[in-house]
Amino acid sequence: MTAVQPRRSAAMIASIADPGVRTTRAPFGDALVKAAEADQRIVGLAADLAKYTDMHVFARAFPDRFFQMGMAEQVMMAAAAGMAEVGQIPFAATYSVFATRRAYDFLCLDMAEPGLNVNIVAALPGLTTGYGPSHQATEDVAILRGMPGLTIVDPCDAVDIEQAVPQLAAAPGPSYTRLLRGAVPRILDDYDYSFELGKAKLVRPGDDAVFVSSGLMTMRGLLAAERLAEQGIDVAVVHCATLKPFDEDTVLAHVADDRPVFTLENHSVIGGLFETVAAALARRGGSGKKIVPIALPDEFLAAGALPTLHDRYGLSANRVADRVREELSATPG
Template sequence: MTATTPKRLTTSAMIASFADPGQRTASAPFGHALAALAESDDRIVGLTADLGKYTDMHVFAEAHPDRFFQMGMAEQLLLGAAAGMAEVGLVPFASTYSVFAARRAYDFLCLDIAEPNLNVNVVGGLPGLTTGYGPSHQATEDVAIFRGMPNLTIVDPCDAVDIEQAVPQLAAAEGPTYLRLLRGKVPTVLDEYDYSFRLGEAAVLRGGSDVVFVSSGLMTMRALQAAEELAKHRVDVAVVHAPTIKPFDAGTVLSEVDSDRLVVTLENHTVVGGLFETVASAVVSRGLGKRIVPIALPDAFLDAGALPTLHERYGLATGTIVAKVLDALG
């Protein structure tokens, strides 16, 4: 009998990918990273609220069925059960859509998990504009909702590299975390920039003398693409990737912001309460008096439709970023 290579599980195609055509991707990086971590740490458990296939938790469930818990369409129960597991020494990763974690189960996360500072890792799928399903599923304000919660660490990963490296660090971190999950076929970008994810730290991916981009999440990929396009216009752009929104690495970011260059923030989140306001607050607190140009989603309920169309309409596409920067430079 010959040995066969185990089948690598993929994810549902029901939810569109924001990856560009022909771009390198990794399938279900969160699910595979969590399953791999569980091989060496028997405290790891996975839970979901009827969304295993849609948050890549199905990969973990296949690998560790005895440590997987399907809680049904009950997000409050999901987080309450995860809190109880953490109380007895387990390290739960609880997945649902970001809209349900932020809007529907906030109080359970706040009082059952954050107040006692338990090691529960909430994994939120469809953050920002990563689905065309409309306001019921577009978590455009999740960071704004969660930033005010004490003890909660917030991570907005760019790509598969960030996700794969973040999972073990989130498990090891004290207290609760919230990961804005990129699921399905996730672009692989940061391995080209001598980059490693470090929880709580920002990283300068490239230097530039004219403009500084400060970005998080999938917008770091767009920032890098826009920097390449702007070089054709003889505009030299630095890119600072800030995957941890809270606690925020103000030291690294402000060391780049404190210059004569135009500062632009880029985020897959409403302009209210996210990265732009985080950076602006740090700038004002330091007394730098800098102008900051935000590239973010509007303070509005967004349309439903195809992701490329929506990214163009709401300013997240590379071309619209380039145009806005050129306009700001005058």
């Protein structure tokens, strides 16, 4: 009797790009190659996942500057710290769950405490895979936000990634980037936008409500805003590509008025962008203002087809637009 093999659904590893949105293949890999051509100190490391983090592009271009560490994330972190200690600029790639849950202590004490320029590039952040809790890093930002001296970057698209890589290489101290891999959406170059490490940016103005978003949810927020505009609802989008250090001044300048505020994040509602914005408001004396979080629930998520999961957990552009309409219809006046 022949055993039945489980079928592997392509939808579980589908691109996060919505229909009609342009994509760029492996923007991180190409950006790292370009940066390495200009700076011989840049090296790349992978923990047996070079192909799945787009680090293989760098490995092919610079085989003598690429180090395959095997399935040993803690060893990779320690090796990257050692390289930074002697003047190299490492970019170390793995999955988010392994970088945070498995190698936290090495990132903290080997990189952050001595302030070394090591750049962790972590694929599959939040709900960007359908392979269940073992691969879904829905709490990675919450785990890392309390680490002193660590920069956390949550890029929206290929534009963010391409512009972030050289800035991360030049910045002091360690960084953690929530990598979008493979066929990555390309949407921000349709707006007057450029990535600036440590800064939030108003990407789209709007008079009726405000989205404060990060990561792929800025893309979904922009798409939802376009759909809402067709119904006469004008939504502003403030993109927080850097989650730490957090640009309180820019964000609070756009949420200080009477417009309803929504935070959009591909992360648990616990410990991420929603709580960061709420804490910033409280520090500035605006704690009475309501913020509506659009985020992943505080639970282990299901496995399944990625588009279905995004719709189920409220991350799709249609679900974001629905949530805004519901909130605005329930608001007096």
